[in-house]
Amino acid sequence: MEKGGITYPEGFSASGLHCGIKSGKGRDLSLIFSEAPCTAAGTFTTNKFRSYSLLWTLRNIGNPVHAVLVNSGNANTCNGAENCRHTSILAEELSASLGIKPGSVLIASTGIIGRPLPYKKILSAIPALKKKLHSKNHAEAAIGIMTTDTFPKEIQAETGIKGRHKEVCIGGMTKGAGMINPCMATMLGFITTDAVIEKMALRSALKEAVEDSFNMITVDNDTSTNDMVVCLANGMAGNRKIRSGTEDYEKFSASLKSACINLAKMIASDGEGAGKLIEVRVKGGWCGKDCRRVAKKIAGSSLVKSTVYGCWPNWGRVLAAAGSASARIDAGSIEVSMCGIKVYNGNPVKYDEAKLRRLMKGKKIVIGVDLKKGKFSATAWGCDLTEEYVKINKE
C-alpha cells in the first residue's frame, strides 16, 4: 500500500498491532510518528472526568511533538491514581526507544472506563511498534484505534498551498463517536499536515474546523471522558509560513475543515446499529449558535432518529425537537423540508406523502430548516436509532 491517511503529508509514518489489551485478536495499539518536530493543537472533552492519557496530552500539547501513542480497549479513566504514573512510564519508554523527549509524546486512549491500564503489555509492544513504523502502514494505525467501528476512517487532501517542492497536504484518521458506543465511549481524531504554520494559526484553524465537524455530530447526549482531536504540523512541505488572516490561512483552514467534516460524517454513518446518515441543514438563523443548537437538537432527537429509521415523515417530531432548542424560533415562520420536499411553512403543507416515504428509504436523509430570522447557517449529522443499537449497548 502507498502512503495515505495520516501518513499522506510528508514525513509521517505509522504502525498498528495487537498487544493484548483487547481479549480477541483485534489491533489495539497505534503509533503516529513524525521525523521532524511538530507544532501541535488539540481540542478536548468537556467532561469533568478525564482520562489519564488525555491529561498527559493536555500537559504536553504545547511542546514540539514527535509521536502520538493510541490504545483502544481501555479508557485509562477513573481507574486509580497509579495509572497516572503508568501513563508517564509509557511516554518515557516510548520516547527512549524513539530517541526523542518524553514531552514530545502525546497519548490517547479509548475503551472501558474504570479498569487498570495494562501498561506492561503496551511496554512490551513498543519495539515491534517502532519496527513497523512506515508511511504505508496508515491503515494499520487507523484499525488499531477502532473499537466497535465497522470500518477504518481515513482521509487525505491537498490544500492548494505551494510548498518548496510539493503542495501542502493534510491527512487524518478517526474513530467512532463517543456515546454511540457501549463501554468504548470515545471519539478520537488525528490530523497530520506537512504545512509550516504558526502555532496560533493552527490552533484557531483546528478550533473552527472541529466546531463545524466533530462537534456537529451527535449520537446521543453524553460527552465521553476521552474525546480528543489533535492536529500535528511538521513543516516538511517547506511552504511560506501560514499566518492568521492571510489567503494561505483561508486555504489551509478550508481544507482542514473539509477533511474534518468528511471524517465526522464517516463517524455518524457508522453509528452503532445505524443504517442511515441524517444531515440536518439549518439556515436563516439569527446567529450561528442558534443554528447549531437547532441542528444538533434535531439530529440528536430519539424521536426524529426513530422516524428516519421507520421511513415515516413525521415532521411534527422535527418541529418539536427544534422548538425545544434554546434558540430564536417562530412557529409561524419556520420552514421544514425532508428529502427536499417542503412539509411545513408556518402551517402544514400538502405534499406527496407516498413519494416522501419512498425517498426516506435512501441511505442519506436530509432535513432542511429555514428559521427565517437572519443569515446564519449550520449543518449537523446523526444516524437513525435501531433495535440493533439497543442490542449492542445492553451487552
Place this chain on the structure above:
Amino acid sequence: MEKGGITYPEGFSASGLHCGIKSGKGRDLSLIFSEAPCTAAGTFTTNKFRSYSLLWTLRNIGNPVHAVLVNSGNANTCNGAENCRHTSILAEELSASLGIKPGSVLIASTGIIGRPLPYKKILSAIPALKKKLHSKNHAEAAIGIMTTDTFPKEIQAETGIKGRHKEVCIGGMTKGAGMINPCMATMLGFITTDAVIEKMALRSALKEAVEDSFNMITVDNDTSTNDMVVCLANGMAGNRKIRSGTEDYEKFSASLKSACINLAKMIASDGEGAGKLIEVRVKGGWCGKDCRRVAKKIAGSSLVKSTVYGCWPNWGRVLAAAGSASARIDAGSIEVSMCGIKVYNGNPVKYDEAKLRRLMKGKKIVIGVDLKKGKFSATAWGCDLTEEYVKINKE
C-alpha cells in the same frame, strides 16, 4: 366504583368517552368538573412551539376555573391558525352546555402534531360528556387521556389539614411522559383538591412539587409542545385558608409533592418498552441544581439505560454521564453505588459482581451518587432502554 383519583376531593366529578379522534375504540376525550369555582395553578412546557389548547389554558388559568377538557389522539399543535379559533369554539360550547363562562374552561391535548383538530367530533360529544359527569367516573377520565400508556395513572391522598366537616384531600391523574412516545408526545398531569388556599400559595406549592417530581423524570432529552400540569382547588373542604409560610402550607405542600412524585414514578415505570424503573439519588451536592442536573443526566443517559436493561453493572457509564453534567464534581471524591453496593469511591472499589448482577435483575434499580461537596440532594427517575422502545417508535 367509588370516588377516587381526581374526584377524591369534595365537589369534583369526571367523565371519559370515545368521540372518534382515535381511529380505534379507545377513549379519547375526558372532562373534569368542579361545582364550585376553583383557584387554579399550572406549569407549562418550555418548548417554543405550543399547542393551541395549551395557549388557551395559559390565557385562562388566572380565572376562577370550573372545568378541564382533555383530548388524546391529536396534539392541536402546528396544525394551522384556524385551529386556534376551533379551540375557542370548544370552550364556548362546553361552557354554554355546563352553564359556566368560557374563560372558566381549561383545555389540554395530547397526540399527533400537525393534524387539524377534529373539533366537530368533540362538539358532538359534549352532551354525552356532560351527562356522564359523576364522581365515580374518575377512572374513565384517566383512561380518556391515555395515549400509549399501558395503565391509567391515578392517585388520592389526605393532607392532615382539618376542614369544616372533613379532612382536606388531594386527587390526581396523569399520562405518559412526553418523549417516551412516538407521535403522542406529551406528559399531562391534573391535580384536584378541596382545599381553601390562596392563589399564590397554590402556585408556589405546585411549582415546588413539579420541580421535584414531573421535572425529575426523563425518558429522552426532548420537551413536548403540550406538557402541562394543572392544579385546581375548589375550597369545598371549608378549611382555614392556607397561606404561604404557615404550618398548613407545609402540610399541603408536602402532600402535593408526594402525590406528584407518585404520579411521576408511575410515568417513568410505564415508559414505552420499559421493564425497569431507574431511581437516581444524588446527595452531597454544593447546591440543589447541581444535584438535579447530575441525577437527570444519569437517569437520561442512553448508555446507563442500556446497562440497566442488560443487568450489567457498568458504573463507568454512570461516572461518564455524571461528569458531563454542568455541576461541581470531583473524580477523586465522588462515590457511586448501584443497588446498594458501592462500586466507586474516588477509585474503583472491589465488589461482588455476581451479586450485583443478580440484584440488577429486579424491577427497580437504585443508583446512588454522593458528590461530597455539600448538603443538597435530589432524586430523578427514568426507565431502561429496550429494543421494544425502538420498535414502537419507528412505526
